[in-house]
Amino acid sequence: MQLHIILNEHAGSGRGMKRWKSWQSLLEIPYILHITEYRGHGFQIAKQIAQEAEEQSRPACIVIIGGDGTIHEVINGVLANEWVTIGVMAGGSGNDYARTYDTFHSVEELLQFIQQPTRKQQDCGMVTLQGQHAFMNNCGIGFDAAVAKAANDSALKRVLGKLGLGKLSYIYYLIKQLFVFKPFELTVMKNGEQHVFHDVWFATVCNQPYFGGGMKLSPSSKTDDQMLEVIVVHNLSAIKLLFLFMTIFPGMHVHLKEVTQLTGQKFQLTHNAELLCHADGEILAKSKEGLTFYVNPLSWYATKK
Numbered sequence: 001m002q003l004h005i006i007l008n009e010h011a012g013s014g015r016g017m018k019r020w021k022s023w024q025s026l027l028e029i030p031y032i033l034h035i036t037e038y039r040g041h042g043f044q045i046a047k048q049i050a051q052e053a054e055e056q057s058r059p060a061c062i063v064i065i066g067g068d069g070t071i072h073e074v075i076n077g078v079l080a081n082e083w084v085t086i087g088v089m090a091g092g093s094g095n096d097y098a099r100t101y102d103t104f105h106s107v108e109e110l111l112q113f114i115q116q117p118t119r120k121q122q123d124c125g126m127v128t129l130q131g132q133h134a135f136m137n138n139c140g141i142g143f144d145a146a147v148a149k150a151a152n153d154s155a156l157k158r159v160l161g162k163l164g165l166g167k168l169s170y171i172y173y174l175i176k177q178l179f180v181f182k183p184f185e186l187t188v189m190k191n192g193e194q195h196v197f198h199d200v201w202f203a204t205v206c207n208q209p210y211f212g213g214g215m216k217l218s219p220s221s222k223t224d225d226q227m228l229e230v231i232v233v234h235n236l237s238a239i240k241l242l243f244l245f246m247t248i249f250p251g252m253h254v255h256l257k258e259v260t261q262l263t264g265q266k267f268q269l270t271h272n273a274e275l276l277c278h279a280d281g282e283i284l285a286k287s288k289e290g291l292t293f294y295v296n297p298l299s300w301y302a303t304k305k
């Protein structure tokens with residue numbers, strides 16, 4: 001099995017780089033190191049590795065040292081390729097992937113895997129928005145995407161991130177967006193049933209429970225059940241939304257009447273305003289009218305301890 005490391009030195013405001021430095025001298029087996037140089041580079045590198053693995057019929061393990069954004073790019077590059085297994089050493093800020101999927105916590109764990117590789121097939125969600133995109137965690141429209149965009153574009157996030165206070169910038173932009181974001185109207189079609197929602201703050205389609213750096217948005221989501229959940233937060237004031245965010249961390253929000261959960265394999269969402277869409281926390285594009293989501297069952301392999 002050929003070992004590839006894809007490192008995002010910038011993930012977690014430099015945490016990715018620090019973790020790699022602590023690993024590098026201990027990794028006494030052959031490997032190929034790839035360092036991402038720009039947004040989207042993880043996808044290009046992974047696609048190339050997957051193509052070569054397939055052409056040479058040689059198994060490859062890609063270990064990502066980075067956050068959810070880098071993992072998202074790499075998985076998009078290797079979908080439906082049975083020669084590639086994805087491993088992760090979490091080095092990002094939010095690290096929602098690491099809350100559900102198996103990850104490596106030490107070089108010893110990685111070496112054990114290389115000696116005796118065990119892996120597990122996982123689902124991903126697919127969204128159609130200016131092309132097809134896969135997501136391993138979640139994908140959504142509305143308030144959370146607006147907060148992510150504002151935080152990612154800000155110099156404040158970079159400054160606070162370097163001080164280890166990255167979450168503070170997220171909270172700052174979350175409160176700011178509470179005053180400027182305009183709730184929207186949403187229709188969700190599932191198996192021919194129509195569900196209409198008013199004053200929607202956000203709608204997120206989930207493949208696993210965690211979201212936004214540890215919030216348990218979709219407690220019942222599983223990564224291998226060939227199903228997706230859509231969570232719609234609707235009909236509430238800005239102040240109540242703030243309180244609702246506090247209940248999301250332990251996953252208590254699902255009992256509130258302002259939160260609706262639907263489970264299925266395919267959803268069609270239509271809305272009445274232009275909305276930003278994120279996939280695994282990465283801003284994809286603006287959705288003008290609607291989006292289609294479907295589950296792509298058992299479409300990639302993750303390392304299993």
Ligand SMILES: Nc1ncnc2c1ncn2[C@@H]1O[C@H](COP(=O)(O)OP(=O)(O)OP(=O)(O)O)[C@@H](O)[C@H]1O
Binds near residue numbers: 036040067069094095
């Ligand atoms: N050399 C680079 N320069 C700038 N951006 C990069 C570089 N390499 C990767 N990126 C981009 O950095 C972004 C953030 O990466 P990532 O999500 O891994 O870290 P994070 O945001 O700190 O973690 P998390 O998503 O878990 O909160 C991704 O969009 C990725 O494409």
